[in-house]
Amino acid sequence: MKEELQELYKYRGLLYMITYRDIKVRYKQSVMGFLWAILMPVLIVMSGIIVRYAYGLAAHVPLRTADIASVAVKSLPWAFLVSSIRFSCNSLINNQNLVTKIYFPKEIFPMAAVLASLFDLFVASGALLIFLLLIHTGWSAYLIWIPLLVVTMVLLATGIGMIVAAASLFFRDVKFIVEVLLTFGIFFTPVFFEVGMFGDKGKWLLLNPVGPILEGLSACIARHQSPDLSWFAYSLGFALFALLGGFVFFKHLEPAFAESV
Amino acid sequence: MSDVALRMEHVYKKFRKGEIYNSLRDLLPALTGRMFQQRELREDDQREFWALQDLSFEVKRGEAFGIIGQNGAGKSTALKILSRIMKPTKGCMVVDGRLSALIEVSAGFHQDLTGRENIFLHGTILGMTKREIESKLDQIIAFSGIEEFIDTPVKRYSTGMFARLGFSVAAHVDPEVLIVDEVLSVGDYVFQRKCVDRMKEVIRGGATVLFVSHNLRSVAEFCQRALLLDKGRTVRIGPAQEVIAAYLNRSGGEHSADTNSSPVSISKVTVRNESGERSQFQSGQKAWIDVELIARSRCTKLSVSLYIRDEYCTLVFNTSTERLGHGNFTLEEGEAFLCTFELQLNMATGIFHPSVLVNRYDIQREYDRWEPAATIYVSSPDDVRGFVHCFPRVVRQEIRAVSEANLAGATRRVASGEACRSE
Numbered sequence: 104m105k106e107e108l109q110e111l112y113k114y115r116g117l118l119y120m121i122t123y124r125d126i127k128v129r130y131k132q133s134v135m136g137f138l139w140a141i142l143m144p145v146l147i148v149m150s151g152i153i154v155r156y157a158y159g160l161a162a163h164v165p166l167r168t169a170d171i172a173s174v175a176v177k178s179l180p181w182a183f184l185v186s187s188i189r190f191s192c193n194s195l196i197n198n199q200n201l202v203t204k205i206y207f208p209k210e211i212f213p214m215a216a217v218l219a220s221l222f223d224l225f226v227a228s229g230a231l232l233i234f235l236l237l238i239h240t241g242w243s244a245y246l247i248w249i250p251l252l253v254v255t256m257v258l259l260a261t262g263i264g265m266i267v268a269a270a271s272l273f274f275r276d277v278k279f280i281v282e283v284l285l286t287f288g289i290f291f292t293p294v295f296f297e298v299g300m301f302g303d304k305g306k307w308l309l310l311n312p313v314g315p316i317l318e319g320l321s322a323c324i325a326r327h328q329s330p331d332l333s334w335f336a337y338s339l340g341f342a343l344f345a346l347l348g349g350f351v352f353f354k355h356l357e358p359a360f361a362e363s364v
Numbered sequence: 365m366s367d368v369a370l371r372m373e374h375v376y377k378k379f380r381k382g383e384i385y386n387s388l389r390d391l392l393p394a395l396t397g398r399m400f401q402q403r404e405l406r407e408d409d410q411r412e413f414w415a416l417q418d419l420s421f422e423v424k425r426g427e428a429f430g431i432i433g434q435n436g437a438g439k440s441t442a443l444k445i446l447s448r449i450m451k452p453t454k455g456c457m458v459v460d461g462r463l464s465a466l467i468e469v470s471a472g473f474h475q476d477l478t479g480r481e482n483i484f485l486h487g488t489i490l491g492m493t494k495r496e497i498e499s500k501l502d503q504i505i506a507f508s509g510i511e512e513f514i515d516t517p518v519k520r521y522s523t524g525m526f527a528r529l530g531f532s533v534a535a536h537v538d539p540e541v542l543i544v545d546e547v548l549s550v551g552d553y554v555f556q557r558k559c560v561d562r563m564k565e566v567i568r569g570g571a572t573v574l575f576v577s578h579n580l581r582s583v584a585e586f587c588q589r590a591l592l593l594d595k596g597r598t599v600r601i602g603p604a605q606e607v608i609a610a611y612l613n614r615s616g617g618e619h620s621a622d623t624n625s626s627p628v629s630i631s632k633v634t635v636r637n638e639s640g641e642r643s644q645f646q647s648g649q650k651a652w653i654d655v656e657l658i659a660r661s662r663c664t665k666l667s668v669s670l671y672i673r674d675e676y677c678t679l680v681f682n683t684s685t686e687r688l689g690h691g692n693f694t695l696e697e698g699e700a701f702l703c704t705f706e707l708q709l710n711m712a713t714g715i716f717h718p719s720v721l722v723n724r725y726d727i728q729r730e731y732d733r734w735e736p737a738a739t740i741y742v743s744s745p746d747d748v749r750g751f752v753h754c755f756p757r758v759v760r761q762e763i764r765a766v767s768e769a770n771l772a773g774a775t776r777r778v779a780s781g782e783a784c785r786s787e
Contacts, residue, residue, distance in 0.1 A: 120488040276387040358451040
C-alpha cells in the first residue's frame with residue numbers, strides 16, 4: 104500500500120497531464136466550449152425549480168428564494184458526481200491503448216476523470232455565484248464548511264470511480280448498470296427536495312452518503328446554518344471507506360487489466 | 365549497482381483461450397451453472413495455454429539484447445512482463461534502473477490535441493518530467509521533421525507523420541533500460557536511418573537495450589546477444605549471429621496446395637553450397653537449390669519456377685526451368701522429378717526468401733507453390749546497401765583547385781537553383 108502510494112506520487116506529473124488532456128479535449132470538441140460545463144447544471148437547476156414549484160402549488164406553500172438557492176446549490180455537486188462517475192467508468196476503456204501498452208499506475212485515469220469534472224464544477228460555480236448574488240442569498244461564516252464538503256464529495260467520487268472503472272473493464276455491462284443508477288439516483292438523493300419535507304422518515308434518505316453532503320452545502324450556503332455534524336461525519340467516513348476500498352479493489356485487479364481488454 | 369541490468373528467472377505465463385465471460389449477464393448464469401456442474405471446471409483447465417514456459421535470461425548493463433521468433437512465439441508477452449504491464453504466473457523478474465518501453469510509439473497520442481501538446485502528453489506518459497520535455501522540445505520537433513505542422517491537431521497527420529512524431533518523443537527519453545518492440549519500422553528510409561543512428565547513440569551512451577523484432581537485419585546490426593523463442597520456450601540463447609542462423613534454419617515455408625489432392629506437388633526444397641545445406645552465404649558465392657516434385661497423376665507441360673524475395677516481399681529475382689531453355693516436361697503417375705538451380709548470389713547484405721512454384725504456362729495453371737521454401741542470410745564484407753551487390757571499387761579519387769571563373773559560375777548556378785525552389 105505504501106509503495107503504491109509512493110509510486111502514485113512519483114507519477115503526479117502524469118495525473119496532471121492526463122487531467123489537462125481530458126479538460127482540453129472536452130472543451131475543444133464541443134462547439135459551446137465552457138458553456139458545456141454550465142449547461143448540465145443549468146438543466147438540473149431548472150428541472151429542480153419546476154419540481155419545487157409544483158410541490159409548492161400542491162402544498163399551498165409559496166416558492167421562496169431560499170428554496171431556489173438550495174436547489175441550485177445542490178444541483179452542481181450532483182452534476183459533478185454524475186459526470187465524474189460516468190467519465191471514470193469509461194476512462195480505462197477509452198484508454199485501452201495506454202492500459203495495454205505502457206506501464207504506470209492506472210488509477211490515474213479515474214482520478215483524472217474526477218479532477219476534470221472538478222474543473223467543470225469550478226467553472227459552473229462561477230456561474231452559480233453570480234446567480235446567488237442576483238437573488239440576494241447573502242453570506243455567513245458557515246461558508247467555511249464548503250471546502251470540507253466538496254473534498255468529501257471528491258473523495259467519494261474517486262472511490263466509486265475507481266471501483267466502476269476497474270469493474271467495467273472486466274464486465275462490459277457495468278457501464279449500462281452505472282448509467283441507469285446515475286439516471287435514477289437523483290430520486291434517491293435530496294437534490295430537488297429537502298430531507299426536512301419527509302419529517303422523521305427523512306433520515307432514511309440521509310443514509311445515502313451523498314445526501315448529508317448536499318444537505319450540508321444547502322444548509323451553509325442557502326440557509327446560513329451549520330451542517331448536521333453527525334451526518335457529515337457519517338458521509339466523511341463513508342467517503343474515506345469508499346476511497347480506501349476502491350483503491351485496494353483497483354490495485355488488486357490492476358495486474359489483470361492488460362489481459363482482459 | 366550490480367552488473368546485471370535485467371534478469372528473468374524461470375518465468376511462466378499462462379493465458380486462457382476461448383470464451384471469457386466479459387459481461388455480468390453472461391457471468392451470473394455461468395456461475396450458477398458451475399455450482400451444479402463440477403465438470404465445467406476441468407474443461408476450463410484444458411482451455412489454458414502457456415505463452416511462456418521457463419524463460420530465464422540475463423542482460424548485462426550496457427548490452428544490447430535481441431529477442432526473435434515467429435509470430436506467437438511469446439516475444440510480446442515477454443516484453444509486457446518486463447515492462448510490468450503483465451504479471452508472470454510463476455517466476456520472477458528484476459529490472460535495475462529506470463525503464464522505458466517503446467512498445468507502441470504513438471500509444472499516448474490524443475487525436476484532438478496538436479503535435480506540440482501531444483509531445484508533452486506522450487513524453488509524460490513515457491516518464492519524462494515537464495521540465496525535461498521543455499528543455500528537449502526543440503530537439504524533438506527538429507528530429508521529427510514536421511516543424512510546419514507541429515501546431516496542427518494530430519488527427520490531420522498522415523500515418524507516417526504520426527509515427528515519426530511518436531518515435532521522436534520516445535527517442536529523447538533517456539532511460540537506463542530501454543525496451544524496443546518493432547518501432548524502427550516507421551517512416552521512410554531517411555527517417556529509419558535517423559532512428560537507427562539514434563538507437564546506436566543510446567546504446568553508446570551506456571543504456572541497456574532489449575530489442576524485439578522480425579527485422580533480423582536490425583537485430584544483427586544492434587545486438588551482441590540474442591534469444592530465440594518458439595511457442596513460449598527458449599530454443600537458443602547466445603551470440604546474435606548464431607541465434608539468427610538457428611532461427612533461419614528452423615523457419616519452413618507453407619504449401620499452397622493440399623499435398624494429397626494436387627496432381628503434382630513439391631516434396632522437397634533445399635538450399636546448399638558445395639559442402640551441404642546452409643542458410644548463410646557470402647555475397648557473390650554460389651548456391652544450389654534442389655527441388656523435388658512428385659506426381660500423383662499424369663501431368664503435361666510442367667515447369668518449375670524459382671522466385672527470390674527480400675524480407676519486405678519485394679521480388680528480387682525470378683526464373684524458371686522453361687525460361688532457362690530446358691523446355692517443359694511431362695510426369696507420369698508415381699514419377700518424381702528432380703532439378704537443381706545454380707545461382708550466383710550477387711546480393712547486398714540482407715535476408716532473402718527463395719520460393720518454388722510448379723506450373724503450366726500455356727493454361728496458366730499453378731499446381732503447387734512453396735512460399736517461402738527457405739530463408740537465407742547473405743552477408744557482405746563491404747558496406748553496400750540495396751538489393752544487388754555490384755562489387756564496387758573506388759578506382760579514382762582526387763582533389764583539384766578550381767579557377768576563379770569556374771567558381772563564380774558554380775555560385776550563380778546554386779543561387780538560381782535556390783531561387784527556383786523558393787518560387
